Amino acid sequence: xxxxxxxxxxxxxxxxxxxxxxxxxxxxxxxxxxxxxxxxxxxxxxxxxxxxxxxxxxxxxxxxxxxxxxxxxxxxxxxxxxxxxxxxxxxxxxxxxxxxxxxxxxxxxxxxxxxxxxxxxxxxxxxxxxxxxxxxxxxxxxxxxxxxxxxxxxxxxxxxxxxxxxxxxxxxxxxxxxxxxxxxxxxxxxxxxxxxxxxxxxxxxxxxxxxxxxxxxxxxxxxxxxxxxxxxxxxxxxxxxxxxxxxxxxxxxxxxxxxxxxxxxxxxxxxxxxxxxxxxxxxxxxxxxxxxxxxxxxxxxxxxxxxxxxxxxxxxxxxxxxxxxxxxxxxxxxxxxxxxxxxxxxxxxxxxxxxxxxxxxxxxxxxxxxxxxxxxxxxxxxxxxxxxxxxxxxxxxxxxxxxxxxxxxxxxxxxxxxxxxxxxxxxxxxxxxxxxxxxxxxxxx
Amino acid sequence: xxxxxxxxxxxxxxxxxxxxxxxxxxxxxxxxxxxxxxxxxxxxxxxxxxxxxxxxxxxxxxxxxxxxxxxxxxxxxxxxxxxxxxxxxxxxxxxxxxxxxxxxxxxxxxxxxxxxxxxxxxxxxxxxxxxxxxxxxxxxxxxxxxxxxxxxxxxxxxxxxxxxxxxxxxxxxxxxxxxxxxxxxxxxxxxxxxxxxxxxxxxxxxxxxxxxxxxxxxxxxxxxxxxxxxxxxxxxxxxxxxxxxxxxxxxxxxxxxxxxxxxxxxxxxxxxxxxxxxxxxxxxxxxxxxxxxxxxxxxxxxxxxxxxxxxxxxxxxxxxxxxxxxxxxxxxxxxxxxxxxxxxxxxxxxxxxxxxxxxxxxxxxxxxxxxxxxxxxxxxxxxxxxxxxxxxxxxxxxxxxxxxxxxxxxxxxxxxxxxxxxxxxxxxxxxxxxxxxxxxxxxxxxxxxxxxxxxxxxxxxxxxxxxxxxxxxxxxxxxxxxxxxxxxxxxxxxxxxxxxxxxxxxxx
Ligand code: SF4
Numbered sequence: 001x002x003x004x005x006x007x008x009x010x011x012x013x014x015x016x017x018x019x020x021x022x023x024x025x026x027x028x029x030x031x032x033x034x035x036x037x038x039x040x041x042x043x044x045x046x047x048x049x050x051x052x053x054x055x056x057x058x059x060x061x062x063x064x065x066x067x068x069x070x071x072x073x074x075x076x077x078x079x080x081x082x083x084x085x086x087x088x089x090x091x092x093x094x095x096x097x098x099x100x101x102x103x104x105x106x107x108x109x110x111x112x113x114x115x116x117x118x119x120x121x122x123x124x125x126x127x128x129x130x131x132x133x134x135x136x137x138x139x140x141x142x143x144x145x146x147x148x149x150x151x152x153x154x155x156x157x158x159x160x161x162x163x164x165x166x167x168x169x170x171x172x173x174x175x176x177x178x179x180x181x182x183x184x185x186x187x188x189x190x191x192x193x194x195x196x197x198x199x200x201x202x203x204x205x206x207x208x209x210x211x212x213x214x215x216x217x218x219x220x221x222x223x224x225x226x227x228x229x230x231x232x233x234x235x236x237x238x239x240x241x242x243x244x245x246x247x248x249x250x251x252x253x254x255x256x257x258x259x260x261x262x263x264x265x266x267x268x269x270x271x272x273x274x275x276x277x278x279x280x281x282x283x284x285x286x287x288x289x290x291x292x293x294x295x296x297x298x299x300x301x302x303x304x305x306x307x308x309x310x311x312x313x314x315x316x317x318x319x320x321x322x323x324x325x326x327x328x329x330x331x332x333x334x335x336x337x338x339x340x341x342x343x344x345x346x347x348x349x350x351x352x353x354x355x356x357x358x359x360x361x362x363x364x365x366x367x368x369x370x371x372x373x374x375x376x377x378x379x380x381x382x383x384x385x386x387x388x389x390x391x392x393x394x395x396x397x398x399x400x401x402x403x404x405x406x407x408x409x410x411x412x413x414x415x416x417x418x419x420x421x422x423x424x425x426x427x428x429x430x431x432x433x434x435x436x437x438x439x440x441x442x443x444x445x
Numbered sequence: 446x447x448x449x450x451x452x453x454x455x456x457x458x459x460x461x462x463x464x465x466x467x468x469x470x471x472x473x474x475x476x477x478x479x480x481x482x483x484x485x486x487x488x489x490x491x492x493x494x495x496x497x498x499x500x501x502x503x504x505x506x507x508x509x510x511x512x513x514x515x516x517x518x519x520x521x522x523x524x525x526x527x528x529x530x531x532x533x534x535x536x537x538x539x540x541x542x543x544x545x546x547x548x549x550x551x552x553x554x555x556x557x558x559x560x561x562x563x564x565x566x567x568x569x570x571x572x573x574x575x576x577x578x579x580x581x582x583x584x585x586x587x588x589x590x591x592x593x594x595x596x597x598x599x600x601x602x603x604x605x606x607x608x609x610x611x612x613x614x615x616x617x618x619x620x621x622x623x624x625x626x627x628x629x630x631x632x633x634x635x636x637x638x639x640x641x642x643x644x645x646x647x648x649x650x651x652x653x654x655x656x657x658x659x660x661x662x663x664x665x666x667x668x669x670x671x672x673x674x675x676x677x678x679x680x681x682x683x684x685x686x687x688x689x690x691x692x693x694x695x696x697x698x699x700x701x702x703x704x705x706x707x708x709x710x711x712x713x714x715x716x717x718x719x720x721x722x723x724x725x726x727x728x729x730x731x732x733x734x735x736x737x738x739x740x741x742x743x744x745x746x747x748x749x750x751x752x753x754x755x756x757x758x759x760x761x762x763x764x765x766x767x768x769x770x771x772x773x774x775x776x777x778x779x780x781x782x783x784x785x786x787x788x789x790x791x792x793x794x795x796x797x798x799x800x801x802x803x804x805x806x807x808x809x810x811x812x813x814x815x816x817x818x819x820x821x822x823x824x825x826x827x828x829x830x831x832x833x834x835x836x837x838x839x840x841x842x843x844x845x846x847x848x849x850x851x852x853x854x855x856x857x858x859x860x861x862x863x864x865x866x867x868x869x870x871x872x873x874x875x876x877x878x879x880x881x882x883x884x885x886x887x888x889x890x891x892x893x894x895x896x897x898x899x900x901x902x903x904x905x906x907x908x909x910x911x912x913x914x915x916x917x918x919x920x921x922x923x924x925x926x927x928x929x930x931x932x933x934x935x936x937x938x939x940x941x942x943x944x945x946x947x948x949x950x951x952x953x
Contacts, residue, residue: 041526064498082495090496
C-alpha cells in the first residue's frame, strides 16, 4: 500500500515518457490529457534535469489534446482523433507517440482504436498508455521503451558484438547523456558496437535497429529491466544487469561482467582495464598532495535514486577513502528490489558498512542523521559528524545549510547547476566527480 | 458577487465569458469589446483549436500563488506528477520569501501519490495521512490541499474530509479546488485560490477591546484604517516591484500591505482593516475584490497595470482620487516623470524604431507595450494568454495600435512561429516557458517578467529600458542557435494562415 510522498524526486509515468521521448530526436509526443499535464511536467523535467530544455519538440510545443470536463463527459475520442490528424499536418517528426493522462484513462477512451486509424500514415503513429496513477518517471521510461520494442524495433538477426544499453533514464538522471557516452566509450574499447538508444550519435534509427543486439546491458538494478525483458520476449535478446559503474574498480568489474556475458577474450578485457586504470590514476595521483596536506577525507551522506546511491557510496568508500555513513535511497521500490540493492552495500574494501534507508520523504533525511549520530547534548567532548559532505538533490540544500555541509547535487532534481555533457560514470565520470567534490572543499582557498 | 456557497469557483469561460482562441488585430479586439462580446451570449466564448499544444492548467497556475504563502504546507492531492512543476521554484522560493521575512522556510509540499488502487477505492486515506503528517511534522499555520483532476473524477468529497480533519489539526486547512480539466482558461486559477482563501483565511482579526471607550484611540484607529490600502501582488512581481509601488503610495501618505503572494495567513485578516483594495491587474483579482466588497464593504479599484509611465500615472491618480489627493498625486507624477524622461533619452537613441512582438498575459503585454512606445519602439504583434473585459482600460495608453496583430493563445508557440515568419521583428518580449521554440527563431528575447527584476512603476520603466538596451546589443546566442537548430513544424504550416486551426465552437 503506497503512501504520500514528501517532495517527490520524480514525476509521473507521463513525465517519464515525455522525458524519454525528449531524448529521441524528431520523435513527437501527442499528449491525450488535460491542458496542464504537459506544461506542468516540462516545468519539472527541464529544471530538475539540470536545465534539460524542451529539445526538438519539447516544452510548450508539445501537441496535446487539452481535453476539458466537457470532452470528458462525451468521451475524448473525437478530440483525440482531430488532434492526431492536425498534429500530423503541423508537426514535422519521424515518429509520433500518443501518450495518455490519467483522466482519459479513467473515462475509458479507446486509445488503441483511435490510433490504429492512422496506421496508413507514412510515419509510425503508436499508442502508449501512460496514466500517471500507474507509476512514476521510471515507469514511463519502461512503458515507452517497451512499446517501441514491441511495435517499432525491427526484427533482425543478432550481430555478435552489438549491444544495447538500458537503465539510464533521461532527465531522471541529469547526467544521462554524458553517462551514456562514457559507457559507450568504455565498451567500444572491448570491440563492441554499442547502441545507447539515446544521446550523442544516436537517433531514431538506433532504436529501429536495436533488435540486432546480442546482449542488453542494463546498468541498473531496478530500471530498464522491464524493457530488457520485453527485448528478450519479443526479440530474443538476453540481458545482464550491472549497476551503475562509478570509479576505476566499478568500471573494471563492469567491463569484466560484460566480457564474461559475451565471452570476450579475457586478455583484451584485462588490457583495457589496465589502460583505463593507468590513465585514471595518472589524474587521481595529482590529489596526493592536497588530499593529505589538508586532510580532505570527509564523512558523507548520500541521498539519491536506486542507480546512483549504491554506486556513489561504494566509490566514496573504496576509492576516495571517505566515510559514507548514511545512504538514503529515495525511490518507490518493491521489497525484492530493496533486497538486491542492499547486496551492493556489502563487502566494502574499506570495511565500512553504511546505514542504508529506503525513504521517499525529503523531511526524513534529518531524522536519520540524528539517528546515526545523536546530537550533542551539551557534552564537552562530542564526536560530531563533521567534516561532512552531502551528495543529493537540491532538496538537501536546507539540511546542508543547517549543518554547514557542502552539497554536491547529483540526483534529480538538480536545479542549481547546468548539466550539458558532464558524466559521473566510468573512469572519466569518476574523475569529474572527484573534481567536483574536492572542488567544493577548496572553493574558499 | 457571491459564489462562496459553491464548492469551487466557476470557470472563467462561464463567469467572464473569456476567450482563449482568437486571431486578428488590436482594432478587432477593441471592436469585440464595444460589441459586448463578453456579455450576453458571449460570442467568442467557446472558441478553441483543432490543433493545440500543451498550455498549463489552473492547478499549476494556482501553485504560482500557493507556493509563495509563508508558513504553509501545500498538499497536491493527485497522482505523483501534478504540481511537480514546483521543482522549477524550489531553489529560489526560500530566497524570495526571505525578502519578506528573513526567517521563512522554503517551500514544503507533499503529493498524496494517488495510484491505481486509490482510483478505485478513493483517495481519502492518503489525504488524511498527508494532512496529519504535515501538521505534526512541520507545524505550519496553514495546510493547503490543492486538488488535481483525479480526486475529482474519483468523486472524493474533499470538503467534508477536510472539515472532519480540521478538528484534529492545529493548522487551518484550506482546500483549493483547482482541477486542471475543469477549465480552459488557466486564469480561473486565481479564482480557485481566492475561493479557498476567502472561505478559510479571510475573517476579522480578533482584537483586544478597550474596557472603557477611549475616543482618542478610536479616532487614531479609524484614521489609520482610513489610510491603509491593500495592493494585490501577483506571482510574477518582484520585491523590487513591490518596493516601488510602496514608495509611490507612501508618498501619498498611504500604508501598503501586499497580498496574496508571499503573505502570511493572518495578513488576510489584517487586510480587512483597510479602506481600499487596489488591483494591479484585473485578470488576477476581480473575484476576490468583488467578494470582499460585498461582504466587508471595502471598495476596490481595478483599472490598468502600473507598468509604463502613462499607466503608472493613471493608476496613481485613480487611487489618489479615492482619497481626494489628486493634487498631491499630480505633483508626484510630475516630478517622477520629469526626472525619468531625461534618463530615458540615451536608451531612446539605441531603441528607436526597433520592432517588438510581445506575448504573455493580456493586461501585462499591453501595459508593457506602453514602455516600448515611450522608447520610440514599434509594436508589431501581441499574443495574449486569454482575452476578457479587463483588457479594455489598458488600451488607452497606446497609440496607433489598431493594425497590430493580436493573437489570443495560451502558449501555442506554433502560431507565434508562423506569425514571426510574416512579421519582421527585432526583439521578442515573452512569458517564460515557450522560449525553447522562440529562441530558435533567432531573435533576442527579454522576459516579460522576472521575480528578481523590476518592471513596475517609474523605476520599472527605467529598468526595462536598460535591460532592453542590453539585450538588443548582442543577440548572438539565439542567432547562432537559429542557424544550428530546426523548429519542429512542417514547411506547409508556415504557408497556412496562422489562425487556421482556430474554431469558433470547440469540437466536442
Ligand atoms: S492531471 Fe489535471 S491537475 Fe494534474 S497537471 Fe494534468 S491537468 Fe493539471
